[in-house]
Amino acid sequence: MKERVEKIKYRKTSDIRAADEEKTGIDSTNEKVSSLMHYTELSAEEFLTTNQGIRVNDNHNSLKAGERGPTLLEDFLFREKITHFDHERIPERVVHARGAGAHGYFQVYKSMAKYTKAKFLTDPTEKTPVFVRFSTVAGSRGSTDLARDVRGFAVKFYTKEGNYDLVANNMPVFFIQDAIKFPDFVHAVKPEPHNEIPQASSAHDTFWDFISLTPESMHMVMWLMSDRAIPRSFRMMEGFGVHTFRLINEDGESVFVKFHWKPLLGVHSVVWEEAQMISGKDPDFHRRDLWKAIETGAFPEWELGVQIIPEDDEDKYEFDLLDPTKIVPEELVPVQCIGKMTLNRNPDNFFAETEQVAFHPGNVVPGIDFTNDPLLQGRLFSYIDTQLTRLGGPNFHEIPINRPIAPVHNNQRDGHMRQTINRGNTSYQPNTIEDGYPIQAKSVEGGFTSYTERIEANKIRGRSRSFFDHFSQATLFYNSQSNAEKKHIIDAFSFELGKVKRVEIRQRMLGLLNQVDETLATNVADALGLAVPGKPEYPMNHIIPADGDPKEYQPVKVEQSIKRSEALSMANTVKNTIKSRQIAILAADGVDGYSISQMKSALAAEGAKTAIIAPTLGYIESATGEEIKVDMSFLTAASVLFDAVYVPGGPKSSASLKQSTYAIQFIYEAYKHCKAIAVDDEGVELLKVLYPGNKTFSDTLQATDLAAKGIIMNVNKKGVTSKDFIKAIAQHRFWIREEFFAVV
Numbered sequence: 001m002k003e004r005v006e007k008i009k010y011r012k013t014s015d016i017r018a019a020d021e022e023k024t025g026i027d028s029t030n031e032k033v034s035s036l037m038h039y040t041e042l043s044a045e046e047f048l049t050t051n052q053g054i055r056v057n058d059n060h061n062s063l064k065a066g067e068r069g070p071t072l073l074e075d076f077l078f079r080e081k082i083t084h085f086d087h088e089r090i091p092e093r094v095v096h097a098r099g100a101g102a103h104g105y106f107q108v109y110k111s112m113a114k115y116t117k118a119k120f121l122t123d124p125t126e127k128t129p130v131f132v133r134f135s136t137v138a139g140s141r142g143s144t145d146l147a148r149d150v151r152g153f154a155v156k157f158y159t160k161e162g163n164y165d166l167v168a169n170n171m172p173v174f175f176i177q178d179a180i181k182f183p184d185f186v187h188a189v190k191p192e193p194h195n196e197i198p199q200a201s202s203a204h205d206t207f208w209d210f211i212s213l214t215p216e217s218m219h220m221v222m223w224l225m226s227d228r229a230i231p232r233s234f235r236m237m238e239g240f241g242v243h244t245f246r247l248i249n250e251d252g253e254s255v256f257v258k259f260h261w262k263p264l265l266g267v268h269s270v271v272w273e274e275a276q277m278i279s280g281k282d283p284d285f286h287r288r289d290l291w292k293a294i295e296t297g298a299f300p301e302w303e304l305g306v307q308i309i310p311e312d313d314e315d316k317y318e319f320d321l322l323d324p325t326k327i328v329p330e331e332l333v334p335v336q337c338i339g340k341m342t343l344n345r346n347p348d349n350f351f352a353e354t355e356q357v358a359f360h361p362g363n364v365v366p367g368i369d370f371t372n373d374p375l376l377q378g379r380l381f382s383y384i385d386t387q388l389t390r391l392g393g394p395n396f397h398e399i400p401i402n403r404p405i406a407p408v409h410n411n412q413r414d415g416h417m418r419q420t421i422n423r424g425n426t427s428y429q430p431n432t433i434e435d436g437y438p439i440q441a442k443s444v445e446g447g448f449t450s451y452t453e454r455i456e457a458n459k460i461r462g463r464s465r466s467f468f469d470h471f472s473q474a475t476l477f478y479n480s481q482s483n484a485e486k487k488h489i490i491d492a493f494s495f496e497l498g499k500v501k502r503v504e505i506r507q508r509m510l511g512l513l514n515q516v517d518e519t520l521a522t523n524v525a526d527a528l529g530l531a532v533p534g535k536p537e538y539p540m541n542h543i544i545p546a547d548g549d550p551k552e553y554q555p556v557k558v559e560q561s562i563k564r565s566e567a568l569s570m571a572n573t574v575k576n577t578i579k580s581r582q583i584a585i586l587a588a589d590g591v592d593g594y595s596i597s598q599m600k601s602a603l604a605a606e607g608a609k610t611a612i613i614a615p616t617l618g619y620i621e622s623a624t625g626e627e628i629k630v631d632m633s634f635l636t637a638a639s640v641l642f643d644a645v646y647v648p649g650g651p652k653s654s655a656s657l658k659q660s661t662y663a664i665q666f667i668y669e670a671y672k673h674c675k676a677i678a679v680d681d682e683g684v685e686l687l688k689v690l691y692p693g694n695k696t697f698s699d700t701l702q703a704t705d706l707a708a709k710g711i712i713m714n715v716n717k718k719g720v721t722s723k724d725f726i727k728a729i730a731q732h733r734f735w736i737r738e739e740f741f742a743v744v
Ligand code: HDD
Pocket: 093, 094, 095, 096, 099, 133, 134, 135, 151, 152, 153, 154, 167, 168, 169, 173, 174, 178, 179, 180, 182, 241, 242, 243, 324, 357, 358, 359, 375, 378, 379, 382, 383, 384, 386, 387
């Protein structure tokens, strides 16, 4: 204990020394100086102090005139503490307010020097530190993680050449084509202004009113209504830079590039009903999942993928590379994985790091450059502008989490909360007084030079006709989904539009959906009790200028060369690991303890985590009398917080679980949400409870194809092993159950 305190003292003292040395420029290791600076006293800095360093004697009572008297204004301890507290909150982000962050590093596999001079992409020995912030878009800071929403995936690379921010989302396209529409889009999706309802949800009139009048959003809306919008974990989602960017090599040659993040755990989602239940059971589900994974050493990993497009191919495709509502199908340009990002450290302080981090798509390093995508161009203005208000002034780059590791020298000065103490008497260029310092860097010295792009154009307020196809890739997305995914999309539209009160908005949406796919529109129309309109209502595209001719602005549908893309369906994702998956073991007194320990070690060997869930906390006693520690009681646990469930045997345990409505609900939900279920011996009784008197179901339980439906019977017996359960968990879900098993 004494040793630990000494250690803390030593660490804290040396931190303070370093800070003081930086501030004063005095070397405190010099004995004389050290004694002058009272460092001996500072070893006692575990004392509580005010912000002025004055030691506090009583932190629990304000200064009063007499024991029962009024509090005195003189009480500077009280005033400082309360004043600071009163100002603890800063404005939340106008979008992406809810988020979670982590530290890690990025390493490129092999030099990409052929395409880019960015040093962090050319040196495979270099580990570049990163900070990543994942987020939802529409909800406030305290909203649920499991909203149906886009997820932000912002990465700050602290490269030796300065900070590079890849400010991405988990969907590869966006709602609008021009940044001037961003405030309208955000106003529409945020809670309605008169009553601030609904929180963190797009299922309301203003959102669908806007979408139904903005056909360019149709591709993105298909992604939003897919299960991609309800990820199982931040660790199991893809990231996309969305825009086409440029890479520039040492010779000044440029290629176009699309950035991708591919998670090594595969891309997985939950189901909508589950998402809604998780929001009640654990609104911090994603945040907690990321934190716990890093804490327990299951470090999340993503490969950085690039699609490289030669400059000569700019006009080769049936879509415009500058249009942010379009993907470049992987069948046309394959994704090459060029490096890996690993997140291995949780932040020390949420506010200091995750809240104060400021991303900006305009933070690029030499070797990476922009294109003229009108959404990207607008973003380049917005991010610094928003930080000025959110972080209180122009010096937010000095906050530790935003500081580059590359040195900063320039003539910018002063402003709110300036941390740097600039020396010297020049703060301008050119100067002779400081011999011209700091000097501009030549390109060969690492100076950033913009790509010399030839532009010859009229100044116009308008949009390229090559952006007018709003439906083809929405159709491509839909056609690429598995049957289960298509069904989930239909259900999501039915849910969201079902929450819309104005029938005319629903009607307009059906008109648009019909342009994407007739069966999609018909199915949603059936759920809404409406008919699909013959034609979409035109003009509805509000890119039409006030004095424009609507006929000239009709959306078009261009034949796509790719009809189906495997990469767009999560059904085709990696399903070879159960690392960090959470498995519930349902048990009560009298459980077969041997089966539990067998199963636990088999799952742990594959990197999965288990939790014993029982009627009460504390310990249960196995059939052979050993004590088994309970991790959660049924009161706090729920199937929706787990990936799979195992019910071991033991007649007494099984009988008691059958009496518990919680246990029944647990297995029912696991079953309904198509999760892997393993049962041993009497454990099967819990499954049967779901179907009282249903002989067919009991018979079905004997059927040999149960494993294909994710139900593993009698593990470790009759040739069935925990391996079968492990394989089933890795499959993530057995959607086939949605078709074959009617749920009571
Ligand atoms: Fe944005 C935040 C991603 C379009 C304006 N955006 C923000 C964040 C992400 C994105 C991940 C959260 C960063 C963090 O964790 O702190 N935004 C995107 C993507 C877009 C996009 C992938 C389209 C391809 N954004 C976009 C447009 C505008 C903005 C068109 C405005 C013209 N975005 C902002 C912002 C935010 C922001 C208002 C809010 C907080 C912040 O910047 O720092 O400036």
